[in-house]
Amino acid sequence: MSNNVLRAVAMAAALLPSTWVVAAPLSLDQAVDLAVQRSQATRSARSGALSASEMARAAGQQPDPMLNVGIDNLPATGSNRFSTAAEDMTMKRIGISQEWVPADKRAAREAAAGAVVRRESVMEQVAAGEARQQAAMAYIDAFYASQSLKLTALNEMHAREELEAGKGRLSTVSGSSAEVLGLTSALGAAEDESADMRQRQAASLVALQRWTGSPSDELVEPHLAVVPTLDEFVAAHPLVVTKQRDIEVARQEAEVARLNRRPNWTYEVSYGQRQGRADMVSFGVSIPLTVAPAARQDRETAAKLAMAHKLEAELEEARRAAAGEYAALSSDIRRLQERIERFRAGVLTPLHQRTAASLAAYRSNQAGLVMLFEARHAEVEAQRKVLALQRDLAKAQVQLVFKPISQGAAQ
Numbered sequence: 001m002s003n004n005v006l007r008a009v010a011m012a013a014a015l016l017p018s019t020w021v022v023a024a025p026l027s028l029d030q031a032v033d034l035a036v037q038r039s040q041a042t043r044s045a046r047s048g049a050l051s052a053s054e055m056a057r058a059a060g061q062q063p064d065p066m067l068n069v070g071i072d073n074l075p076a077t078g079s080n081r082f083s084t085a086a087e088d089m090t091m092k093r094i095g096i097s098q099e100w101v102p103a104d105k106r107a108a109r110e111a112a113a114g115a116v117v118r119r120e121s122v123m124e125q126v127a128a129g130e131a132r133q134q135a136a137m138a139y140i141d142a143f144y145a146s147q148s149l150k151l152t153a154l155n156e157m158h159a160r161e162e163l164e165a166g167k168g169r170l171s172t173v174s175g176s177s178a179e180v181l182g183l184t185s186a187l188g189a190a191e192d193e194s195a196d197m198r199q200r201q202a203a204s205l206v207a208l209q210r211w212t213g214s215p216s217d218e219l220v221e222p223h224l225a226v227v228p229t230l231d232e233f234v235a236a237h238p239l240v241v242t243k244q245r246d247i248e249v250a251r252q253e254a255e256v257a258r259l260n261r262r263p264n265w266t267y268e269v270s271y272g273q274r275q276g277r278a279d280m281v282s283f284g285v286s287i288p289l290t291v292a293p294a295a296r297q298d299r300e301t302a303a304k305l306a307m308a309h310k311l312e313a314e315l316e317e318a319r320r321a322a323a324g325e326y327a328a329l330s331s332d333i334r335r336l337q338e339r340i341e342r343f344r345a346g347v348l349t350p351l352h353q354r355t356a357a358s359l360a361a362y363r364s365n366q367a368g369l370v371m372l373f374e375a376r377h378a379e380v381e382a383q384r385k386v387l388a389l390q391r392d393l394a395k396a397q398v399q400l401v402f403k404p405i406s407q408g409a410a411q
Contacts (some may be wrong), residue, residue: 017212037394060110095270112252119245236404254304263288
């Protein structure tokens with residue numbers, strides 16, 4: 001082959017569509033990372049945190065000064081009405097006023113804004129954790145659907161092989177049409193099971209693609225991180241953490257309301273210009289009079305404190321709910337592990353031995369193909385049962401691992 005031909009082949013290979021490239025298997029780590037990157041809920045929460053952060057930067061600032069411009073003692077009647085130069089009492093005035101917020105008030109407002117920032121940052125972590133958990137659950141469904149499809153395909157292959165063998169035995173004394181008809185029906189049932197499982201697998205892969213953004217036909221067996229302890233789970237539970245941040249915001253707002261009982265003073269200075277007479281300078285201070293603080297300012301403070309107490313009670317309920325959730329999931333995990341071990345020892349192992357015995361009996365013409373198929377089918381169904389239990393176990397573990405916002409990384 002000439003160099004020109006080799007060069008043309010290489011160029012053609014380089015121009016092949018990228019979709020022809022075999023995609024690498026998708027792991028649970030990659031799936032949850034993609035889910036967080038694509039999550040619009042996380043993006044929304046991140047924008048909320050950024051908005052709160054920008055507002056916090058302005059919370060500790062003094063209010064903007066006020067520019068005052070006016071004309072005093074302007075004639076309203078007579079021949080010189082509305083003339084600014086006819087009367088020596090008419091004065092053009094310009095001034096500036098500034099409401100002065102004490103440092104402790106500004107510090108309290110800044111602290112309240114900072115508490116809001118921390119709450120919004122937690123909401124971003126909660127959204128990311130929810131995306132990780134949902135993606136992990138979809139990954140578990142898709143992986144075990146693929147494994148179950150392999151078992152139904154194996155069952156279908158066994159049925160097809162046994163039907164072919166049964167057709168071959170029709171010409172012998174040991175064969176019968178009833179046996180062939182039974183094997184034909186068994187093959188039809190096996191094909192339907194495979195079709196049903198392919199449908200389920202396709203649906204689970206579509207659900208996974210909703211989180212990852214790309215189709216993934218090959219999935220790596222999931223390995224979950226170490227399950228957290230009860231204290232770790234409760235402390236990092238999304239509802240508990242958000243309630244803690246809500247309490248912090250409510251307490252800071254109560255402190256702001258308490259300090260508002262002391263009014264802010266407003267200082268003003270102005271310069272007045274008169275026609276034919278001396279210009280004037282004025283100074284002034286405006287002081288709000290809190291004539292009924294017990295009926296107004298104190299009520300606002302009490303309302304904020306009552307909200308903080310309400311949230312504290314909700315926090316305690318959230319902790320109890322999180323502890324109950326942990327206990328339920330831990331119990332499910334323990335019982336599922338026991339069921340899997342018991343099912344393997346008490347059901348799957350005897351069925352495997354039965355299949356081996358049926359195969360040996362068939363080869364020695366002591367059993368029919370139908371008996372062999374039934375033994376194989378029963379073993380495959382038992383393996384599918386184990387897969388279903390393993391799937392439920394993995395889902396329970398996913399909820400314990402990915403529910404806390406400080407957890408969620410698979411190993």
